[in-house]
Amino acid sequence: MQAKILLSTPHLSGFEQHYIDQALTSNWVTTLGPNVTAFEKALAQYDDATSALATSSGTAAIHLALLTLGVRPGDHVFCSSFTFVASANPIRYIGAHATLIDAEPDSWNMSPQALARALAAAEKEGTLPKAIIVVDLFGQTANYHALTALAAAYQVPIIEDAAESLGAVYCGRKAGTLGTLGVHSFNGNKMITTSGGGALITDNPDIREQALFLATQAKEPRAYYHHEVTGYNYRMSNVAAGIGRGQLHVLDQRVERRRTIFNTYATQLQALPGVHFQPELPNSQGSRWLTALTLDHHDPWQIMAALQKVGIETRALWQPLHQQPLFRNVPFYPHAPGQDVSTALFKTGLCLPSGSNLTDVQQQMVINTLRRLLKGDEVR
Incomplete structure (x- = not known):
């Protein structure tokens, strides 16, 4: 690359x-x-x-x-x-x-x-x-x-x-x-x-x-x-x-392009075991600012590090505020007793390159590299 x-x-x-x-x-x-x-x-x-x-x-x-x-x-x-x-x-x-x-x-x-x-x-x-x-x-x-x-x-x-x-x-x-x-x-x-x-x-x-x-x-x-x-x-x-x-002038085009990028990622990767993309609510259409996903069977930090080595920038999902030292003593209400959804997402998720100026060739390089990593292959 x-x-x-x-x-x-x-x-x-x-x-x-x-x-x-x-x-x-x-x-x-x-x-x-x-x-x-x-x-x-x-x-x-x-x-x-x-x-x-x-x-x-x-x-x-x-x-x-x-x-x-x-x-x-x-x-x-x-x-x-x-x-x-x-x-x-x-x-x-x-x-x-x-x-x-x-x-x-x-x-x-x-x-x-x-x-x-x-x-x-x-x-x-x-x-x-x-x-x-x-x-x-x-x-x-x-x-x-x-x-x-x-x-x-x-x-x-x-x-x-x-x-x-x-x-x-x-x-x-x-x-x-x-x-x-x-x-x-x-x-x-x-x-x-x-x-x-x-x-x-x-x-x-x-x-x-x-x-x-x-x-x-x-x-x-x-x-x-x-x-x-x-x-x-x-x-x-x-x-x-x-x-x-x-x-x-081009906002609607930018939304359309980012949604296309998301759909391409989802189409080519969601069939892999343990890969889950951020869901979209009924009667809604997200802008898909960033394509975000979670991994059941892989450490996202290792995946991100491997992608970084070959020149692909990714990012972790947001660390929940209730896990931040700044908000250490702040009250927190989990989704359900004993079910902290935010922390689970943070531990398993990452964001893929999603800019509206990402080319089809670049996206396919990301997909191919990520697919190899998730199958356990080494990438260089």
């Missing part, structure tokens, strides 16, 4: 340069400008949402979501455990208390069974959460039919962490619109990129206005700089938004 096959890299469309040039020639390169406004409008239209607020990162958008929902120090917030740490870090920024909820086997996302037990216990203790952060893992939406019903019964809003699922659909609705608030990420390895950045999705104009206020240093509407609450520098730049505008 001459060139390394990477996990997921930026895939530019060719449209980005036009919008970047507009920003540069107008000298409008800061956190305001026509690209930001146009990107927000186009993103909201894509999601079938009322509005979008472009931010410096998906993490910033989660932080703003929590703040606009009234989460304050000492409050409680539930969060998926099987996720990247950025989903839960904003809880700690605020000084709130996290409770971690396990995944379910059917989607690898938040378990409705675990959430039901956690909410019942919290109600009994008088510690119902101010918000529930549900993560759409690897581009697959969670079981929102069950999760939103539970949240509504306890009158708790859901923040949908759709950082990995832009372009996914659940029961006819776009990812990012399945909770009270939604969050996207545009990091370099995501479905589309702005070189870094995120967005808050909302149908509530008051929440958007409050989020915008907090994201721009909470400057009061006076003729001079006057501040009464803590604000943040969380807005996206006009240049980054220009990249995003160019990327939105």
